Amino acid sequence: MLLYLKLFYEFAKTGLFAIGGGLATLPFLYEMSSATGWFTTHDISNMIAVSESTPGPIGINMSTYVGFQTTYTYFGIAGGILGGITATLSLVLPSIIVIELVSKILNKFKESRIVQEIFYGLRPASTALVAASGMGIAKAAFLIENTAAIAVNYKSLILGILIFVFYKLFKLHPIVYIAAAAVIGIIFKF
Amino acid sequence: MKELFKLFITFAKVGCFTFGGGYAMLPLLQKEVVEKNNWATTEELMDYFAIGQCTPGIIAVNTSTFIGYKRKGVIGGIAATLGMVFPSIVIITIIAGFIRSFADFEIVGHALNGIKAGVCALILDAVIKLIKKSIIDTYTFVLFVAVFFIALLTDITTVILIVASGFLGVVISYIKSHINSGKGAA
Numbered sequence: 001m002l003l004y005l006k007l008f009y010e011f012a013k014t015g016l017f018a019i020g021g022g023l024a025t026l027p028f029l030y031e032m033s034s035a036t037g038w039f040t041t042h043d044i045s046n047m048i049a050v051s052e053s054t055p056g057p058i059g060i061n062m063s064t065y066v067g068f069q070t071t072y073t074y075f076g077i078a079g080g081i082l083g084g085i086t087a088t089l090s091l092v093l094p095s096i097i098v099i100e101l102v103s104k105i106l107n108k109f110k111e112s113r114i115v116q117e118i119f120y121g122l123r124p125a126s127t128a129l130v131a132a133s134g135m136g137i138a139k140a141a142f143l144i145e146n147t148a149a150i151a152v153n154y155k156s157l158i159l160g161i162l163i164f165v166f167y168k169l170f171k172l173h174p175i176v177y178i179a180a181a182a183v184i185g186i187i188f189k190f
Numbered sequence: 191m192k193e194l195f196k197l198f199i200t201f202a203k204v205g206c207f208t209f210g211g212g213y214a215m216l217p218l219l220q221k222e223v224v225e226k227n228n229w230a231t232t233e234e235l236m237d238y239f240a241i242g243q244c245t246p247g248i249i250a251v252n253t254s255t256f257i258g259y260k261r262k263g264v265i266g267g268i269a270a271t272l273g274m275v276f277p278s279i280v281i282i283t284i285i286a287g288f289i290r291s292f293a294d295f296e297i298v299g300h301a302l303n304g305i306k307a308g309v310c311a312l313i314l315d316a317v318i319k320l321i322k323k324s325i326i327d328t329y330t331f332v333l334f335v336a337v338f339f340i341a342l343l344t345d346i347t348t349v350i351l352i353v354a355s356g357f358l359g360v361v362i363s364y365i366k367s368h369i370n371s372g373k374g375a376a
Contacts, residue, residue, distance in 0.1 A: 054278075055277055060205075060250065061281075068286040068287065091251075092275060098245050099245060099259065102241060103267070114360060119233075121356050125337045128337035129348055129352075137213075159304060174218050184304050
């Protein structure tokens with residue numbers, strides 16, 4: 001029971017202080033590792049690998065993984081499942097509270113001139129941040145970085161271009177293209 | 191009740207097909223939230239992303255809460271967020287419990303490499319849609335270019351970039367209104 005309370009505390013703290021994308025939770029996990037001894041830094045790299053290779057936001061995946069792993073050792077599968085749920089819900093709780101408050105305030109001042117002006121500046125910045133993060137993903141997808149040199153991964157690049165063109169031509173659901181990309185990746189051993 | 195369920199299911203669907211960070215879910219949000227259900231406009235989505243990056247918690251969750259709250263208040267925010275995390279909890283629990291070597295499987299690596307290329311294409315499309323709505327004059331264009339390169343080339347945190355951009359939005363609007371009134375006087 002105490003372990004679950006500790007999980008709640010650690011992950012609520014992470015949810016409250018980790019700002020930004022899922023990887024912002026990483027420093028907190030390292031700190032948790034040294035403070036609690038629940039898992040090692042080696043475990044963290046495993047968790048990152050699993051979180052990145054499964055659907056769902058990385059931050060959420062990692063908290064479920066850590067919550068499961070930590071409690072599974074002591075309480076078995078059922079305890080692990082409960083631990084995963086506890087950690088994940090604790091991580092999102094501060095977000096829910098803060099965002100609902102922000103929404104409430106925002107609704108009140110949405111029409112005010114100064115809020116409109118702030119958004120006028122925020123929107124291009126928000127777009128630029130998405131574009132920059134897209135560049136990061138593109139680098140990982142289309143470049144092969146060896147210690148010696150950097151080469152273009154033509155197979156991936158062609159797939160990327162094809163998917164873009166087909167997405168523009170046939171406006172099917174993005175899920176269709178993600179699934180197709182996965183299947184093509186498997187068939188052609190990307 | 192019906193709409194709460196729909197919020198949950200829709201965000202579960204988005205969570206199920208988001209690979210990577212919160213940004214990777216943008217194309218899915220555009221499809222589900224903006225185009226299919228009309229729950230928010232592209233502009234609002236941008237605002238949520240911007241605010242979601244400088245408030246506590248991860249972007250994916252913050253954005254879900256925003257949209258859920260907009261539709262159905264406090265309970266709506268909770269329903270959307272629980273929907274978003276539901277697939278993760280199920281999938282990760284199965285993997286952590288039964289198939290620990292999951293990430294080592296060769297087939298997973300191949301599928302992921304394909305997905306990464308696909309996600310890039312979808313994000314490019316999403317960014318073009320955002321650009322059409324957010325870059326409306328020279329000022330916003332310059333701001334976009336500046337933030338893009340700062341984010342790409344430096345380690346300055348996004349919180350600072352967002353706060354500075356909001357501040358600049360106010361400053362630019364002030365300058366613009368003065369230029370206009372100056373013209374008016376002349």
